[in-house]
Amino acid sequence: MKLFNLQTYAADKETLVEQPGDPVRRSAQDEQPGAAQPILKTPPGASMGSRRWMQRSMFSLLRGAALINGLALIIILGFLVFHGWRAINWTFLTQAPADSMTKGGIFPCIVGTFLLSFGAMLAAFPWGVASAIYLHEYARPGLILRVVRLGISNLAGIPSVVFGLFGLAFFVTWCNLGVSVLSGILTLGVLILPVIIGTAEEALRSVPATYREASLALGATKWQTIYRVVLPAAFPGMLTGSILGISRAAGETAAIMFTAAVFFTRHLPSSVFDPVMALPYHVYVLATAGTQIEVTRPLQYGTALVLIALVFGMNLIAIVYRARLQARS
């Protein structure tokens, strides 16, 4: 009896040595019996050196991809600055186009773009902030929140030309506002609403929960807390959002083509019911439908450069301002 037991014990021991009990190891051996398997499968014959080489070459590929993006930006900006800076002078910035837009400046376009983009921000800001307050402060997870969020993300995804069509059918025609600054402001306002909501919500999120708790603990109602504590703390963050909204609206072309912008007007708008000229539309018009496309090339480069300077300037302000806010908190 005893002997038998010992023998089985020894046999067990042998099998243990031959086949380790680790199920992972065993399945690895099933695939390629006999070969010593590293835990991570590498191609047959892959030594540490070749794995390192693989890593080095893949990483330089990735680095190259990032470099291509940076280079593309530099090339575009370089071309515009190189060709555009000579066109920009005081007359260019302060005069109206002359000689059927082959000479003169772009002052009316600058004014138009400012009116449209600031107007759009003013129109969208209160609604955007209020939506964000609901989403972040009031809403509980559930169907309504899901639907509202889906609506906002879909609104953000609609092409600008479709916003233009909507503006034409609704503001210009149905509301009878005509092709005017007001139609353009409202169309652009709808277009930048998701941008404003997104950044306002982020600003609310950055307000520490302890602020709210402290205020509620002092007996303030929810609205009092939001109005007196949360909003003042979140306001600077919301401001960066509104700057981004303005810059988005300023660069938009397709949405104002049918709603606000015209080829050429002799006068600056005297009311919100007048049409305007705008920088992005002016670039498009000069480059494709001007009377002498080749002759006005410097004007085109100049206008594009002014537009970019405007948009990038505002974005940089927003980025720097946000970085400061983050550093402070």
Add this chain to the structure above:
Amino acid sequence: MIKSRHKRERFIQFFFLFTALISILVLSMILLFLFMEGIPIFAKVSLTDFVFGREWYPTASPADFGILPLLVASLAVTILSAMISIPLGVMTAIYLAEIASMRVRKIAKPVIELLAALPSVVIGFFGMVVVAPFLQDHLDIATGLNLFNAALMLAFMSVPTICSISEDAIYNVPIELKEASLALGATRWETVFRVILPASLSGISTAVILGMSRAIGETMVVLMVAGGAAMIPTSIFKPVRPMPASIAAEMAEAPFRSEHYHALFAIGMALFIFTLLFNLVADYIAHKHTQVGAATL
């Protein structure tokens, strides 16, 4: 006193709920007005003739309203641009999230934001005055304003979208997964390729879909750069006329409430439906496979 305060709070909450619903309201109004102005065209041409008709001659008499060439152009331009922008965007995202030093990241992230803010009309202008002549001279083709040029410029527009959303997804992969893989002896590249990429795949897919949705709806670039010929392209160096370009170019000439005007709104409907689908799919993927913590993998 307490009761009136409570009432006021309820009222305020309802007010904010209403303002939050305004996005839905606007979305449904866009849908309503697009369809109101677009549907009348189907009294003249049937839906199948409209979608599969190969002739787009809206100003001829009798006019032809077949948007197949525009549809094919839009899809071709989007797919070709995706073939450029997806690898470029995702690879840049991996570089920024996993390889770049903190200092490089600090500079690169705002640069990508600036790229995204570049007005489309400027990119279109660049494609027109710089890239088109270059292509024409170096590739010996009839016109530099063609499908390939448009796709290139569109790719440049969708890279920032793809890059910044995928970068977020990759950066948010729980550090435990990465550490576990490195501890098992995998190299950094093996960790990126076999652990981090699979874990962030849903975020990357969302990014790709949103990037493509941006490309298909982008107007100014294709209007200025694609060449404008309403024909089904036979090579990538042929001029094309994608849907948004058609709307933007022809709306000014189309008489108010004419058949042409309604047809352009119907193209807008098609565009709206395309981007809506793209966005719904992106939203579905983003919600279905959200990675919460390390445990759900």
